[in-house]
Each structure stands twice: as structure tokens, then as C-alpha cells.
Amino acid sequence: MSGQFWDETAFQTLFAELGNIPLYEVYELTRPAVPGELIHGISILHSGIVGNEYFMTKGHYHVVLETSELYHCLSGQGVMVMENLDGEWEILELRPGVSLYVLPGWAHRSVNTSPTEDLISLFAYPGNAGHDYGTIETQGFRKLVINRSGSPAVINNPRWLAPTERL
Numbered sequence: 001m002s003g004q005f006w007d008e009t010a011f012q013t014l015f016a017e018l019g020n021i022p023l024y025e026v027y028e029l030t031r032p033a034v035p036g037e038l039i040h041g042i043s044i045l046h047s048g049i050v051g052n053e054y055f056m057t058k059g060h061y062h063v064v065l066e067t068s069e070l071y072h073c074l075s076g077q078g079v080m081v082m083e084n085l086d087g088e089w090e091i092l093e094l095r096p097g098v099s100l101y102v103l104p105g106w107a108h109r110s111v112n113t114s115p116t117e118d119l120i121s122l123f124a125y126p127g128n129a130g131h132d133y134g135t136i137e138t139q140g141f142r143k144l145v146i147n148r149s150g151s152p153a154v155i156n157n158p159r160w161l162a163p164t165e166r167l
């Protein structure tokens, strides 16, 4: 997660304090990488803050852009941050019992907005989807979810680079 949070110094300080304790854990049943299979499992995103950003997953596009993903929140509270290559973005709430569909072609990242609880979700995606982390590593997401006086707020990512600005 180095380089993913806006406040890298806060991340490094926390990393030094926590050592190897992960911000999140993913347990999945790996299936053959073919379209007819569903890779599925559970992600556990712990509660915490880096600078003023909530703990979040790294986030990714699927390598096969035409593939989607289903999430179902089992416990905790948070949001799913999504965007696509056409410049559209959406942030949807995750709370227990909510199912959320990530459309084909949309990058996705979950964010835990609870001050105390893990955000636990079940997910499933096609076996051939693959994970493209590079695009998000390079440009980040357009929107950040931050803690503003104890409540979640959405802001523009000051470091987001449009593809044409990257050269």
C-alpha cells in the first residue's frame, strides 16, 4: 500500500508502528482462470485511518475489462469507490445485507468508514477477470474518501493524473 494514501508520511509512520500487520485480508477460493468459473471469497478490511483517509483496499481494474464483480456486505460499514476509463465515477454505501454490483470496465476499491469495526464482504468475479493494479498505482482514483470531523466526505484526489498528463 506504499504510495496509495495521500499522506505517505502518515502511512510510513503507521507501517513502522504496525510492522507486518495487514490493513486487510482476502480469503478466496481460487478457480481455473476461465470465463465459466467464479472466483469467490471474503475480504476483511480493518478499521483505521492514515492521515485523514480511511483504511482502504489498493483497488484495481480487471485485466479483462468486460468482467464484472458482485459484492455482498456481511458486516461493518463502508463504501465502494468506483470509476471507469470514460471519467465516470460512483461511490456506493456498503452496510450489512447490501449487495453491490461492479459493472464491467469499472475500477473498484472498498473503504472502511467505521471507527471500530472490520468491513467484511463476500465477493465473486469471473475466473478469467485478472487484477490490473498498475493503472490505479499510477494514477490513483479520482476521488478520495476522508474522515472530516468524524464523518466520511468525498474529495477530489489532489494527485490524480489524467492519462494525458502522465507523460
Ligand code: PA5
Pocket (backbone or CB within 6 Å): 026, 043, 057, 058, 059, 060, 069, 108, 109, 110, 123, 125, 131
Ligand atoms: O476481487 C476483488 O475485487 C476483491 O477480492 C479484492 O481483490 C479485495 O477486496 C482486495 O482488494 P485489492 O485486490 O484491490 O487489493
Ligand code: NI
Pocket (backbone or CB within 6 Å): 060, 062, 069, 108, 125
Ligand atoms: Ni475485482
